[in-house]
Amino acid sequence: MTALALHSPPPSLVFPGWVNLVPGMVHRAWRAGMVRRVAVARLETTLERELCERAKAGDRTALGKILRAYGPALYRSVLLPRLGSEAIAQDALAETYARVVERFDQYTWQDCGVYPWLRVVAMRIALDILRARKRESLFEPEDLAREIDRAERAGGGGPDAEVLEARDLEAARTKVDTALKQLNPRYERAIRLRVLEERPREEVANELGVTVATFDVVLHRALTSLKKAIAKMDGQLAARPDGRDTEAS
């Protein structure tokens, strides 16, 4: 998948002055045309390692700096896309923070930085939530279980924060696109325009050449159809002998 969005990070992701970024690393993958430009930027390695050592020794201020740098990326690329609800994703982020604080003494420094470890913690929290909930979701617990397994197999030799974030965002978008491609093109269009682009229903109805009342029915049918398509995709995935998916690994 090649590069796509060219957007600036939102103001809430502008890091405070104490975070020393590595300019060459921030958009390296994006410049190479391999991944989407993203907001996360890892801490300078020496500083990050020092903060990790201090945090491991019980320094909450150091741990706070690490989590302030990477928490928003965990929320945006790991938790929100997989849990599908801001309120639930924020609960999950709070739980992730709490678990990181409880278990940071178990963390061992890796050259790829602390973000992959934080990401696994967040995914484990998300997995617990997905298993417990009954509402509609794009991701199944099995999706996350596989990702966690893959991340743990990669160990300390895995990619760093920016690549992981880009990959997570891309995987989520791919999941959406794959599901939408299962639908009738008009259904896909209805969902893209109304749900993804959030355009007014009158405008979408006009674009589809139907009345607003008919459009309501079309959208209802489209989402019902999508729900079935997702269930079918999940069923096919679960039926594979090795249980592996085709997402970026």
Place this chain on the structure above:
Amino acid sequence: MKSDDDLPDPAEASAEEQARADEQRRAVDDKSDAVVALLAAAVSPRDLDDEAHDRILAQALGAEALLPAVVEEAPADAAEIKAADGLRRALDGSPADRAEHPLASLAGALRAAHAPGSIAEIRNEALLRPALRGRAGGGPRVLYGAVAGALALAAGIAGLWISGASDGPDTPAASLDGMVEVRSTAPLFSVEDFPQGMGPDRKDTTSERIDKITSARSADLRNNRYRAWGLD
């Protein structure tokens, strides 16, 4: 084998037999009789129409994309129109409305996966600080106050977080020590601020009262932000 002469005379058929014969004739005419259908299929099989073929193919391949014409145009019955209206109201409603409706919830999940938003910095602080202070009791929880309109939103942001010690297991809540909490607007006003009735000599003070609340809550919000950032 019997000859025609051995068959009973049709003219002597009973009324009951005649009725059965009429029924059989109608079944043959409209090809609803199973034996007739079998014979017709064997002797002169009909082509499968395109719509039916599309349906069968799509079913086999698991892709509704192969149904170009039949998806949308089927008329909706009353139940479907009602369901579609329910979806519309949920999509146009509050986050709670969307969470309650399965398809609206799916739409939200789709949007979150396609273009996830960022968490507000102050919100992130509110989630992080209790964790850094360590857990007490059931863990950090954040309680969202219900807000109505812009004024309530400002008040909600200013004092959104309250202690979660008594929260139920599914109610998230976080606590930020020293922050201004949600509270009544009553202390902001005197009796004169609420004139009774709207006679010709009465001045509507609604705007002034709203200005007063907005100003007070804006100050609360500002102070909370400074406190969250450690600038107090």
